[in-house]
Amino acid sequence: MASNPNDPNYAGRRKDWSHVEFETRAIRAGQDPDAEYASVIVPIYQTSTFRHQSLGKFNGYEYSRTDNPTRSALQASLASLEGGAWSLAFASGTAATREIATLLNPGDHILMSTDAYGGTFRLFDSVFGRFGVETSITDLSDMDAARAAVRPNTKLIWAETPTNPAMRITDIAAMAELAHGIGALLVVDNTFATPYLQQPLSLGADLVLHSTTKYLGGHSDVIGGAVVGNDPELYTQLKDLQNGAGAVPGPFDCWLTLRGIKTLPIRMDRHSENGMRIAEFLDAHEAIETVFYPGLPSHPGHELAAKQMRSFGGMVSFAMKGGREAAKKVVEGTSIFLLAESLGGVESLIEHPDTMTHASVSGTEQAVDGAVIRMSVGIENADDLIADLTQALAGI
Numbered sequence: 001m002a003s004n005p006n007d008p009n010y011a012g013r014r015k016d017w018s019h020v021e022f023e024t025r026a027i028r029a030g031q032d033p034d035a036e037y038a039s040v041i042v043p044i045y046q047t048s049t050f051r052h053q054s055l056g057k058f059n060g061y062e063y064s065r066t067d068n069p070t071r072s073a074l075q076a077s078l079a080s081l082e083g084g085a086w087s088l089a090f091a092s093g094t095a096a097t098r099e100i101a102t103l104l105n106p107g108d109h110i111l112m113s114t115d116a117y118g119g120t121f122r123l124f125d126s127v128f129g130r131f132g133v134e135t136s137i138t139d140l141s142d143m144d145a146a147r148a149a150v151r152p153n154t155k156l157i158w159a160e161t162p163t164n165p166a167m168r169i170t171d172i173a174a175m176a177e178l179a180h181g182i183g184a185l186l187v188v189d190n191t192f193a194t195p196y197l198q199q200p201l202s203l204g205a206d207l208v209l210h211s212t213t214k215y216l217g218g219h220s221d222v223i224g225g226a227v228v229g230n231d232p233e234l235y236t237q238l239k240d241l242q243n244g245a246g247a248v249p250g251p252f253d254c255w256l257t258l259r260g261i262k263t264l265p266i267r268m269d270r271h272s273e274n275g276m277r278i279a280e281f282l283d284a285h286e287a288i289e290t291v292f293y294p295g296l297p298s299h300p301g302h303e304l305a306a307k308q309m310r311s312f313g314g315m316v317s318f319a320m321k322g323g324r325e326a327a328k329k330v331v332e333g334t335s336i337f338l339l340a341e342s343l344g345g346v347e348s349l350i351e352h353p354d355t356m357t358h359a360s361v362s363g364t365e366q367a368v369d370g371a372v373i374r375m376s377v378g379i380e381n382a383d384d385l386i387a388d389l390t391q392a393l394a395g396i
């Protein structure tokens, strides 16, 4: 972590909120009234540059690619919520992913979850592959498979948990042990769970990755990403890479994300409540073959999820008995659930992975079955959502 008090990320610049609970930190950590006018809301510092008082003397900020006060506030908030020493905010989740991959060298190997975010695999395989970084995939919910899949040159294990759309659960503590035993870093993509439901750093992960576009922002109105960690050396490396490559978020985007974060705990409670109700409804429906939701006792990852997550979140997938045709009718037949990609906003979304979010892997080994539908269950009234699904499923 930055030890120079001139560095905006220097912990001593901010009030320490580590003694209070998550819900309080979501509102106050990094979001204290500003020093100048005591505005209760963090200002949007819409400036590219900062005046120097004299040569070599400046108030922590020089140029907004390097650092910006609104971005620093967001970083302090995210670090506090994930229980990390530091955080770096990026222009998107994918930009944050790329920065982590640039820690590697030609000849290094990345092992990642089978159904991790499609864009992550595409980036590692088709971009970093050209620079000599190998990527292979395996089911990281199976520790024996993971142990068999690591190689002498594995430098990064990239686990997403829960995954999407199968909602597979990785044992974070066991995976951290495996990674550290072979000198690799464990990165956990915590986008689906959020720090409210799951704390990967406390379970031994080295870095947490977020697409803040999703639940952290929470209102489908901003694209952003973040990395959170504890190791000061990784901070310095990633900070230098970010400053050198420039994928930074704008101050307004950081501000929107900060605003979203304040309600994260109550939103996640409702997402989980509605997710559970809808999973149970679907589980009892005769047109449906399988429901993928870690909150259901029949889900293979249920016990593990109950151990490492506070609750089970709002992502629910299911496979139709009638296959692709039936799935198509359902996703086109809802009215409250909007047919759209992405997830994590207050509004409910429904989509067909094989033709939408996972189209880039369609026809490959990782292709998603055409019978599968994925939903991001929002925070609307659960009865309304169930009525909407009931009518969309009628006659199938």
Ligand SMILES: *Cc1c(COP(=O)(O)O)cnc(C)c1O
Pocket: 092, 093, 094, 095, 117, 119, 120, 160, 189, 191, 192, 210, 211, 212, 213, 214, 223, 224, 225
């Ligand atoms: C959306 C998403 C990403 C990519 O984030 P962007 O903000 O879209 O670049 C990465 N991982 C997961 C799990 C995601 O859902």
